[in-house]
Amino acid sequence: MRSQSSPDKQNNPQRTWLDAWYGGSRWTLWLLPLNWLFVLLAGLRRFMILRYQQKTLPTPVIVVGNISVGGTGKTPLIIALVRWLKQNGYTPGVISRGYGGKAPVYPYLLRPDSTASEAGDEPLAIFQQTNVSVVVGADRIASGKLLEDQGCDILLSDDGLQHYRLGRDIEIAVVDGLRGLGNGWRLPVGPLREPATRLKTVDWVVVNSPSENFELKSLDRASFFYVPMSIRPVELIELQTGKAIAPSTLPKRVNAVAGIGNPQRFCNTLQDMGFDPALHSFPDHHSFASEDLVFPNSLPVIMTEKDAVKCRDFAQANWFYLSVCAELPESFWSAFSQKLERVIGHKKSRSLLK
Template sequence: MNQSDVDRIWYDGEPAPFWMRALVPVYRTLGAFIRLSWTSGLRKPVRMRVPVVVIGNITAGGTGKTPLVLAMIDALRERGWKPGVVSRGYGGSADNPILLDDFPDPAVVGDEPALIRRRTHVPVAIGRNRPEAARQLLEQDVDVILADDGLQNPSLARDIEICVIDGRRRFGNGSLLPAGPLRESIDRLRQVDLVVCNGGQAEPGEIHMALQGDQAQRLDTADAPRNLAMFSGSTVHAIAAIGNPRRFFDSLGAHGIDVIEHAFGDHHALTRADLEFGDELPILMTEKDAVKCKGFANPRLWVVPVAAVLPVAFFDAIDRKLRDC
């Protein structure tokens, strides 16, 4: 069963097969057992000496966490903070905690941490053991840690929790994995400090976030970006190895671009062969995918960065919460 089949079940109303429904109680019981080990006090979260902000979601697939992390980094810097980022490093091969250098290898550290480091140059650490990875950030003189994903990982004590939801797909059929997209019950939203709605219509109490991306940068040069409108009316290949490829494809179509879609699994390790289509059409990709293609960049490859836009009041509220920690 591929992701398209799964999406039809999760989001388009197609009935889940019996084996998916049968595994939901198993998933629920396993999650409850893990949570009990923490709530009972058998295991205790590790607290850092600086505030920790967790940015995560309660659904499988992409909701826009990484763009929000990037926006948070910029906003915190503007307010005098020195942020660092800790991540699991999904898609990377590293087992032990690593502090990323200036030229991180996505195959080792994961595509999202590599993107965050290359774009912002803030300290970024990855590792299966989040507290051990976070300790490496403390040696870099950071005064606030952003945990990229981690709502379901209580090992690192946190001062603020932010949940990002997809404003268009929201919670799909409302079922837990694997019959639905939910990692946790929707009730989890009552426990977080802030809920950010990416796209769509924000509901009462949610903060609306929009992703803006109207420029394209050729991957093999450092030339100035060009307006995405240059591709309007033309046909391109579009690559997306992200949690929700449809969002990227639709954003290109909104600019009048005829898109030949190529969706891969989230964090797929793109290779040169993945980009060979037997023609000379331009190839557009997300920034998260572009970090994996630097080694074989050519004039046909273009990256389309996006920026998360949120109310200034949202960042001001985060700043106030952090200063009260």
């Protein structure tokens, strides 16, 4: 099976850095002086925020994030958490930065007619798949308060692990099971926003599609709460009509479009489904235009659901997206339920004492 990247996308700066951090290149070691400066400033910033600026909301806050740059699979996990919460009687809401979008006002509460250019691709995908309140904005405290006004009793903060100004009750870090933590260095020498030891302090480390011998550099697996997560393809959806189609109705050779942090993962999924994809990778959160998807063949185009929300307005008849879902072991859901009940009980006790 073959995969190939579009030649005009291979030289984008984002991909150059990710390939260096996760591919074993050593030229980034020349940036060690900047690394030391980053570590110093990041540590000072964290101390100042935790000491003087962090605010805790009355509603329980669950942060889902990562310590590395590049996609890890946060969005499918957030959707799985939202669906579990709804099934168990909660009214969850989602806070997001809304990267790639420019809303008319912040904090911005998504509506049925919201677009990716306003809200960002990931928040819109979460909103469309879960039908819960989603708010985007740089001020996560203001976003959380707006969700509380909407009647939400659980708040999920998307990619908020380093946004310490918003207090949190549960932390979940997501790690890519294929790429791990890359070369293990902090920015800009490596992809880490925080040291690997940060994973010891979160409630769970969810590893997306880990291999059998998965391990994290400098960390003993016993030193953190490890949870494997698998991403299962659900169905192929035609962009123009919204109808599900059987994969067997398409030819094996297809164009695979992915504007995500790890495009190869999407390509691997299509291969597992029996396709022979020609991978056309774009920068994460790429703002697609119709000319981006003009290829020298008439093969069907299959893209991620996150990318599809930005391409519906100019979709062609042979364009499809793959919907996926995250699957986690029952032991995680049991532990998550128990932890959440303790958090809610603690919040109620504190409110009674005030």
